[in-house]
Amino acid sequence: MKLKLYACLVALVMLAGAIWAGGLAQSHIAGRASVLDRLETVLLDLRILIKGPREAPRDVVIVAIDDKTVTAVGQYPVGRNFLTALVEGIRDAGAKALAVDILLIGKADEAADAGLAKALASLPTVIAAGGQFPLEQAAEVLVPAPEAELRPYEAFSEVASVGLVNVATDAGGTPRHIPLIFKTGQGLAPSFGMLAVGKFLGAPPSVTADGIRIAGRVQPLDLHWQQPLNYYGKGGAIRTISAQSLLDDSVAAKAALEGHLVLLGVTASAVGDRFSTPFDPILPGVEVLSTGVANLLDGSVLLRDSRVRLCDAIAAVSITLLGMAVVVFLPLASATIVYLLLLLGWLTAAVIAFNQDIWLNAALPIAASVPPVIALAVLREGFDWFRVRRLVAAREALSRFQAPDLARRIADDPDFLQVPREQPVAILFIDLAGYTTLSEKLGPARTRDVLKAFHTLVVNEAARNRGLVLDFMGDGAMIGFGIPDAAPRDAEDACRCAFDLVGAVHDWIMASGLNADIREVRLGGHYGPVVLSRLGHENQQQIAATGDCVNVASRLMEVGKARGASMVLSSALTSAARSATGNILREALARPPRLEAVAIRGRVQELEVALWTADEAVRERSGISATN
Incomplete structure (x- = not known):
């Protein structure tokens, strides 16, 4: 392989590598979903486990319809008279606001419905609605636009705010984001969690260009007002009170609710929604929603806004260009060490940043740099092999003009x-x-x-x-x-x-x-x-x-x-x-x-x-x- 041909091939591979890295970086900045997200979720879970569990804020409490409650009631779903008593118990315990993660769809007994509506109206309340989404949007990180909504019975939606409880999961089913804004037929609408925070604080959060304003504080969000989840630990990391304990007039249960935001949901076995998380393979849906609400209140939402994505993109392109440069100009062994140190440095930075609640994309620089660097390394190896063959041939030729021992010594x-x-x-x-x-x-x-x-x-x-x-x-x-x-x-x-x-x-x-x-x-x-x-x-x-x-x-x-x-x-x-x-x-x-x-x-x-x-x-x- 002639040097001129090798130089042209190197330039071509470097150009292709730069285009490849730039394309991935642009896609990441735009927030387009790709197979790269699967690798990133694996690396993200590792960072979560390295960081370990942390203490959840005391402002958020879950009242759970758990196994104990279902056993005491003797049926599931529980009746609306039961829910009325439960809501009244939460109110009487001094809860500041209530968020009900139960779909109250359709009418039941007229008296029971009226009683529940009255109870819901007795304190600041938000109730859940569910959105049905096209399959092609299910795994994408975009502003969700439901095709249809499962909304509460009209008697309930008239006395309480209604918000969608849908979450965005990765390919493995782990919730990674909670959309705070939904694109509905009536326009942009706040989510269940965003409404719950507004009820608790007494003032609804307002939308900004890159996040939401909560109690005078701007909370940055991911693209399209997606809230990255920052988990606290296994199930129960957020204080959870059994609904039956509350109805049994437990002093401790009532004391735990006073002045707090209460999320009412189902945790009983084999009922309700379940999600896999880095800490727990079967976290109830109400605890996932509670995690999002708690993140908003304590300001621990993972930072992954446009600036962080731009940093990811710059790192991906820089590591790719530097990796290709060292492969071209350094011996392959040294180049490999330098390139691996670049990747290790970025992974270390991603771990350190995550401990500060900053979500850097650890997978992007790897995916951007590995293909072009390997391609250049293969090209370099081939050129070096060809050059060695030429050198061996030159040495053999030299040994025919000089004595072999002298030729070896000169070489x-x-x-x-x-x-x-x-x-x-x-x-x-x-x-x-x-x-x-x-x-x-x-x-x-x-x-x-x-x-x-x-x-x-x-x-x-x-x-x-x-x-x-x-x-x-x-x-x-x-x-x-x-x-x-x-x-x-x-x-x-x-x-x-x-x-x-x-x-x-x-x-x-x-x-x-x-x-x-x-x-x-x-x-x-x-x-x-x-x-x-x-x-x-x-x-x-x-x-x-x-x-x-x-x-x-x-x-x-x-x-x-x-x-x-x-x-x-x-x-x-x-x-x-x-x-x-x-x-x-x-x-x-x-x-x-x-x-x-x-x-x-x-x-x-x-x-x-x-x-x-x-x-x-x-x-x-x-x-x-x-x-x-």
Whole structure:
């Protein structure tokens, strides 16, 4: 994958990611329902459980038609005479206002209805109505518009206010919002809970652009005057009095109602509505409504207005862009850690904010950022894999132009030998005698095949003896031992390689039928200090070994030619090899066929050298190999 193509793909994915995050953010700001809400409810429940139960306000009390009451009455639903006595008992206990969460639909006995109407009129009261909504609106967070209403009997609605008791649940059936405004046939109408608060405070709340004004305090709400519920705990977290205890003239029950807002509802088993909540799987509907009313009175409504939603949107887009940026510019491991820290930071902020009754959307940044970040990570991984493949291929190619050990060293350390260094090295030079005549006879193509076979043999023998082929020069080669790092066995390895090379090349010449043209091989070897450095232009360099040691090793091939020898090794090399070995190689180096002091072209001092013909070197090689 070319860098330009990769850059275009990255830009395309980042643009798509920004559009994706922006679309989710816009949808969230607009309050449109989506599958994302399911993840958010799970994370919201976790925050609720982390925060734990809290104390409910004392202003709200539930009078419950519970199991004890139904058992005492002997029937359900209870009769209106019973409800009349119950309402009168609540009034006599000093309740400041009453909210009846029971659908009083249709007429019953005329006297009973009249008695209940009179009781309801005896204190500030709101009674429940139910709305029937289109299925397509059931899960949406919008201003509810009921298709039809189940309203109380006219005699009751004439003496008490009427409000819808519908709540908005999530996909799991947990109430999350209570609509405070309904769009009815008569226009916008306040909810049951909003009316109950107005009855209790003596002044109805007024609607503002983003919330409602309660007793001089503006309570922010979610979009379209939806009230997010902030639960207090399990069932019973809001003070609950048994209706039967009140009718039994319980002093404690009556005392609990004085000056308070009373919600009358049903909690008896298997009757009435039930909802699942984070704290309780079967919370009665009257307690859900009581939670909403209590939130309005104590000001603990979860804050999730347009400003909070905007904060959610900014966080989602920012985390998405930052997550994509770190994936592009940082190593993938580091980018993953940074991205996860961004998400963890937002989740932590959401938990801290929830403890302050602020509902930040924990799921939005996750949903907005995960798809584009993963897409970029996959693209980056693919590009890195392709680049590694290219690097491996480049290293393999480099190793064909440089000795493999040098290529690996350069790849691992690009600054290798930027500063030249001097170290002791053993150097061998080898070439073929008669190659010029052979190349003229064979022509370029076949000559190349011969050279390739010869060079392969040289590389194999050098590698087997821990040597590096530093350079090929036509029919010749330069081999170094102790490059790039010197070792105690460098001189021994060089001498062993010299015998192996002469023997192997001799065998190859005979086996290839080239002995008619290539008469013999010449090899020279020396041991001494060399300078390892980078030679060449700044943009085209090679690793080179230079110094007197290299020059002498090269000139020793001339000495061999002049004295009829195939292999000439300096005493500096043989002495260093003998000091490092204790096997038969030491004996071979100690008693060479000839030992002479020779003049070296370009040097003033003579040099002591050991000389072997090809046959002598082959015989010595056989003995050395048999011993090893």
